Amino acid sequence: MEHWDVVVVGGGPAGAASAAAARRADPAARVLVLDRSDFPRDKVCGDGIAPEALDVLAGLGVDTAALVDGYPPVPRLRLRSPGGTTVERAMHRPALVVPRQVFDARLLTAVVAGGVALRRHTVRRIEVQAGRVVVDGALTAGVLIGADGAESVVRRAIGLAPNRARHTAIAIRGYAPEPAGLAGVQAILTTEQRWPAYAWSFPLGDGRANVGYGELVSGGVNRAGLLAGLERLLPGVAPAELRAHRLPLSTGRPRQPDGRVLLVGDAASLINPLTGEGIFYAVLSGALAGAAAVRGGDAGAAYRAALDARLGRHLRHSAAASGVSRWTRVMDAAFRAAAGDQRVFDDVVALGLADGRLTARTLAAAVRRLR
Known part of the structure; x- marks a missing residue:
């Protein structure tokens, strides 16, 4: 059986970022991406690209200007609360909207140009053995990264149930x-x-x-x-x-297990519960997983620690905000506060589209509007 240092299942943004990060952590690493589809291919999604996602990719050496070429920045965002409060403001940093058929193909092409191998293959069976992971009885990996989306074969193979x-x-x-x-x-x-x-x-x-x-x-x-x-x-x-x-949604994400199998992006239930945003989580978790993958048998623990250090506090805040948002009066108050203060608006956007937190400023402003 042929052996690879890192095998990534799924060639979308999470998988591409994983592969790029693994090569960046160890330029000698043999990295293979497997995907069941040829690219370009469509991915059902909102197509929104937060600037923070591009920051992560730039940190991996990707030419992000080429990824979004031909698609103008979108500086303004309109939000409407359940009770009908509407706020529209310029975002602190403009977002972009690029069809995933375009964005994913451009990103994967850039990563392959950096020395990553790509193969069309539908993964059906994964076996975790001592010192390696076997894929379909045909190849082995020192570390396997599951970036294969909401219906992840990798997630099922390691015994993690889907979200409730x-x-x-x-x-x-x-x-x-x-x-x-x-x-x-x-x-x-x-x-x-x-x-x-x-x-x-x-x-x-x-x-x-x-x-x-x-x-x-x-x-x-x-x-x-x-x-x-x-x-x-x-x-x-x-x-x-x-x-x-x-x-x-990230409110139902599983605990990353120890060992040689890592989960990123949708496969790890990394979808913002407030907005459905997933690209930022995908490339960030991929970058962290790829960097950890060169650790071999210690990869799972290293990735879990890195993900918690980088994103854990935000995920706890977004989960809390998601729970509180079930009361529509609270949502209305938060949106009224955002309408009255650009800084509160920026906090709300960062919480829903990137890695923001529930700031004291936003909480205090929402409480005042609630009263």
Whole structure:
């Protein structure tokens, strides 16, 4: 059997970042990415790229300007609370919207150019043995990184159950002309009906927008309900094609086990419970896992410690905010506070789209509006 130092299952942003980080940690490492699809390929997602995600990739030596070339920055974000409070402001740093069919292919191409091997292969069986991980009886890895998404084969192989319904959302997504009144603006819109639920519209810069709607699986959601929710929050928007995807939220993430198998991105349930954002978590967890992968048998413990040090406090804050947000009055108060103070708005955006925390400033401002 052929042997590789690191095998990454999944060539999306989490997997690409993992592979790049492993090569950066040890330029002599033999790193292989396996993916069941050829690239370019679509990935059902909102297509929003937080600038903090690009920061992580730049730190791995990736030319991030090339990744987003042709897609203009989107400086403004509109938020609407369940009670109807609307706030629109310029973000501290503009976000970008790049179709995943474009972004993922560009990123993986850049990583392969850096010395990573890529092979089309559908992984079906993983065996953890002493000193190695065997993939489909055909190749071995010193460390295996599961970056294979919400339906992760790697996660199942090491005995970790999928998220429970209350920690899983499902969303539909399509492309349509920019909704009236939202040209050039990213928008996340919520409603009291079937809360917690939200719709989004993210402009591509060519007159089209990525639009969608999602809610928790535990609410008994079905396709008809998703379509109705999209029409309720973005009336008149009619994408030519709608595709669905699951979102395993970070409030249900498993504990990273010790050993030679690591989980990153969606496979590790790293999806922001407030916004459904996952790209930042994907590339950050991938970068941390790739750096730990060169540790061999100690990789699992090293990655777990690095992830907790870098993201643990934020994840605890986002989980707390997600729990509190079930009271719509609290959400309304927070959005009113954001409407009145740019710094509070920036705090809210950082908590939902990057690695921000519940600051004393934001909490105090929300309490004042709540009273």
